[in-house]
Amino acid sequence: MLQVRDVRISYGKVPAVHGVSLTVEAGTIAAVVGANGAGKSTVLRAIAGLNRIDAGSIELDGRPIHGLPAHRRVPLGMSLVPEGRHLFPRLTVRRNLELGAFTRSDKGEIRESLEMVLETFPFLREREQQLAGTLSGGEQQMLAIGRGLMSRPRLLLLDEPSWGVAPMLVARIFETIQAINRTGVAVLLVEQNVQRALSIAHRATVIQTGRVVAEGNAADLLGSELVRKAYLGL
Numbered sequence: 001m002l003q004v005r006d007v008r009i010s011y012g013k014v015p016a017v018h019g020v021s022l023t024v025e026a027g028t029i030a031a032v033v034g035a036n037g038a039g040k041s042t043v044l045r046a047i048a049g050l051n052r053i054d055a056g057s058i059e060l061d062g063r064p065i066h067g068l069p070a071h072r073r074v075p076l077g078m079s080l081v082p083e084g085r086h087l088f089p090r091l092t093v094r095r096n097l098e099l100g101a102f103t104r105s106d107k108g109e110i111r112e113s114l115e116m117v118l119e120t121f122p123f124l125r126e127r128e129q130q131l132a133g134t135l136s137g138g139e140q141q142m143l144a145i146g147r148g149l150m151s152r153p154r155l156l157l158l159d160e161p162s163w164g165v166a167p168m169l170v171a172r173i174f175e176t177i178q179a180i181n182r183t184g185v186a187v188l189l190v191e192q193n194v195q196r197a198l199s200i201a202h203r204a205t206v207i208q209t210g211r212v213v214a215e216g217n218a219a220d221l222l223g224s225e226l227v228r229k230a231y232l233g234l
């Protein structure tokens with residue numbers, strides 16, 4: 001479904017990603033793991049259209065999309081839940097969700113999506129009129145994922161969904177990601193929580209300083225010496 005081929009990305013003159021390739025098969029969870037500053041967010045933002053690529057290609061359903069602006073990639077079926085969530089803290093929960101549907105116009109269909117999101121995250125229903133900024137970190141993360149779902153993506157791009165989430169809610173976030181995937185939505189998951197990410201992913205890519213150092217079946221990688229030594233401290 002998504003094919004990233006040998007992308008290079010820089011910030012000004014400073015290169016950050018030196019040729020990364022990865023694929024996401026329809027209906028699967030793919031993880032990208034790596035240490036701080038490895039380039040995970042840079043790659044994810046390039047897929048969403050928020051970073052320009054210097055070289056390489058990004059294809060969705062076999063069609064190149066790297067020339068399109070971010071807002072034209074959303075209706076093609078991808079949605080980014082950014083690192084740090086970027087909610088509108090002074091707007092209500094309901095309004096934050098509605099903004100996730102900004103590329104859509106059919107009111108009836110938007111209402112259906114809202115209902116689906118409120119079924120996925122029932123606590124949001126009671127909080128619809130509450131300001132987003134008053135939710136806990138974990139609740140805000142679920143709201144951000146809910147907002148991402150409001151564009152009805154076939155591919156959900158998640159950047160550090162466990163960031164700033166209380167330990168007791170982290171497991172629930174990962175369970176929800178699996179539940180969303182079971183409805184047929186493909187997920188590209190960027191995480192520093194390597195153990196959890198590899199536990200729910202089908203395939204995974206490990207990046208170090210802007211380069212792919214390992215790729216394969218997520219369960220195999222979780223058991224590999226590279227991952228156990230470099231990321232799990234085992």
Ligand SMILES: Nc1ncnc2c1ncn2[C@@H]1O[C@H](COP(=O)(O)OP(=O)(O)OP(=O)(O)O)[C@@H](O)[C@H]1O
Nearest residue numbers: 011016034035036037038039040041042043083192
């Ligand atoms: N806006 C920016 N301007 C300049 N350099 C940047 C910018 N954003 C990221 N970088 C640099 O690009 C490299 C990759 O950063 P990136 O944020 O993609 O890493 P990451 O793997 O997502 O890290 P983290 O786990 O901390 O989120 C780093 O060297 C970082 O300092």
Ligand SMILES: [Mg+2]
Nearest residue numbers: 040041042083
């Ligand atoms: Mg990051």
